[in-house]
Amino acid sequence: xxxxxxxxxxxxxxxxxxxxxxxxxxxxxxxxxxxxxxxxxxxxxxxxxxxxxxxxxxxxxxxxxxxxxxxxxxxxxxxxxxxxxxxxxxxxxxxxxxxxxxxxxxxxxxxxxxxxxxxxxxxxxxxxxxxxxxxxxxxxxxxxxxxxxxxxxxxxxxxxxxxxxxxxxxxxxxxxxxxxxxxxxxxxxxxxxxxxxxxxxxxxxxxxxxxxxxxxxxxxxxxxxxxxxxxxxxxxxxxxxxxxxxxxxxxxxxxxxxxxxxxx
Amino acid sequence: xxxxxxxxxxxxxxxxxxxxxxxxxxxxxxxxxxxxxxxxxxxxxxxxxxxxxxxxxxxxxxxxxxxxxxxxxxxxxxxxxxxxxxxxxxxxxxxxxxxxxxxxxxxxxxxxxxxxxxxxxxxxxxxxxxxxxxxxxxxxxxxxxxxxxxxxxxxxxxxxxxxxxxxxxxxxxxxxxxxxxxxxxxxxxxxxxxxxxxxxxxxxxxx
Numbered sequence: 035x036x037x038x039x040x041x042x043x044x045x046x047x048x049x050x051x052x053x054x055x056x057x058x059x060x061x062x063x064x065x066x067x068x069x070x071x072x073x074x075x076x077x078x079x080x081x082x083x084x085x086x087x088x089x090x091x092x093x094x095x096x097x098x099x100x101x102x103x104x105x106x107x108x109x110x111x112x113x114x115x116x117x118x119x120x121x122x123x124x125x126x127x128x129x130x131x132x133x134x135x136x137x138x139x140x141x142x143x144x145x146x147x148x149x150x151x152x153x154x155x156x157x158x159x160x161x162x163x164x165x166x167x168x169x170x171x172x173x174x175x176x177x178x179x180x181x182x183x184x185x186x187x188x189x190x191x192x193x194x195x196x197x198x199x200x201x202x203x204x205x206x207x208x209x210x211x212x213x214x215x216x217x218x219x220x221x222x223x224x225x226x227x228x229x230x231x232x233x234x235x236x237x238x239x240x241x242x243x244x245x246x247x248x249x250x251x252x253x254x255x256x257x258x259x260x261x262x263x264x265x266x267x268x269x270x271x272x273x274x275x276x277x278x279x280x281x282x283x284x285x286x287x288x289x290x291x292x293x294x295x296x297x298x
Numbered sequence: 299x300x301x302x303x304x305x306x307x308x309x310x311x312x313x314x315x316x317x318x319x320x321x322x323x324x325x326x327x328x329x330x331x332x333x334x335x336x337x338x339x340x341x342x343x344x345x346x347x348x349x350x351x352x353x354x355x356x357x358x359x360x361x362x363x364x365x366x367x368x369x370x371x372x373x374x375x376x377x378x379x380x381x382x383x384x385x386x387x388x389x390x391x392x393x394x395x396x397x398x399x400x401x402x403x404x405x406x407x408x409x410x411x412x413x414x415x416x417x418x419x420x421x422x423x424x425x426x427x428x429x430x431x432x433x434x435x436x437x438x439x440x441x442x443x444x445x446x447x448x449x450x451x452x453x454x455x456x457x458x459x460x461x462x463x464x465x466x467x468x469x470x471x472x473x474x475x476x477x478x479x480x481x482x483x484x485x486x487x488x489x490x491x492x493x494x495x496x497x498x499x500x501x502x503x504x505x
Binding site: 127131136138140141142143144145146147152155156158159160161189200203207 | 314396401
């Protein structure tokens with residue numbers, strides 16, 4: 035098994051990626067900044083990053099802002115050179131669905147379906163036929179080392195298996211960015227190590243930017259770089275937006291300080 | 299085939315419909331014993347309540363005494379109905395959440411997960427209304443002439459089909475209301491209050 039690099043986060047923080055796939059600059063929520071106040075996050079291709087913060091530091095809100103579930107009061111968000119903040123909500127949601135994989139902390143798997151059917155669901159909804167989608171899902175189940183459970187109903191499976199299945203479901207659409215909230219919580223040390231190893235190897239092999247949100251320094255240490263989040267602020271420096279970025283909608287403003295929409 | 303080939307593109311809405319229908323079909327059968335019990339009780343209570351509700355809706359004029367007798371007739375099923383509707387709603391909300399996590403939008407997730415919440419109360423209510431529609435004639439003869447239910451049955455000429463449809467719709471809609479999170483909170487608060495009262499009564503009295 036690959037040795038997990040236990041790297042202290044003290045020496046590897048605050049280094050924005052040179053060519054970020056995901057670049058959030060100055061995210062603030064709500065308008066008074068009581069939860070997020072100018073959070074920066076830049077993650078490059080093939081990079082696995084941990085966002086480390088105590089409970090109440092704004093992790094969940096940052097994740098919600100990054101995956102489009104919440105519109106920050108101000109700040110900009112670029113993904114793959116596209117200014118997501120400049121898109122209308124429907125287009126932004128559609129882009130998030132197609133380019134982002136999300137593993138929420140309270141990840142749910144449909145107990146009525148088998149594990150393979152659960153993982154294949156995003157592909158089937160995207161129009162892929164059943165047999166092809168199931169074959170694709172089995173590749174990911176093998177990757178996450180749970181292929182033995184592919185045909186088992188999800189009801190009654192253990193939490194570690196379900197969590198890996200949820201990770202496989204998040205990755206099956208081959209997203210550009212994977213956002214995972216406490217993906218190793220409640221896992222035994224050995225399972226946590228192997229899951230972290232798989233996430234790191236996916237980042238490298240698929241060019242996916244992996245962002246893990248955690249409150250546990252040990253979990254953060256499994257990943258290449260750690261960004262600390264405290265009181266709604268990250269210790270990362272803002273990275274430059276891609277200079278040649280083209281807005282997806284003609285006539286939409288592009289650039290910094292463009293509000294993402296009304297704060298909810 | 300590489301997993302990298304599977305990038306999800308913006309999908310046409312039409313291609314999702316068969317998958318959503320397949321999902322709705324898969325959610326219908328009970329998952330385990332507990333689920334089976336919940337669904338059975340919800341269907342039984344709706345079936346039972348359909349009878350007094352249909353009689354009440356079919357009557358031309360409902361006197362105070364008749365209304366009271368219909369409420370008393372309904373009373374045994376009301377707690378069972380409420381208690382069974384709460385897990386039904388919890389299950390629907392969990393299913394909708396899991397669907398949203400599988401990249402289904404909120405509206406489609408809600409529509410796909412609501413199937414069992416409609417199907418089981420509707421099945422029970424339809425059975426109950428059919429039964430009362432069929433037996434209301436003989437029942438009116440069997441009951442004593444002055445019985446409130448017999449008076450209501452005699453007053454209900456001609457409106458049975460409409461009353462049957464209305465009572466099914468009402469029972470399904472009220473089951474949906476009883477299965478909301480707010481209803482579950484109200485039930486939990488009621489139980490807490492009842493438990494507190496029980497403890498107070500059980501406390502040793504000063505001599």
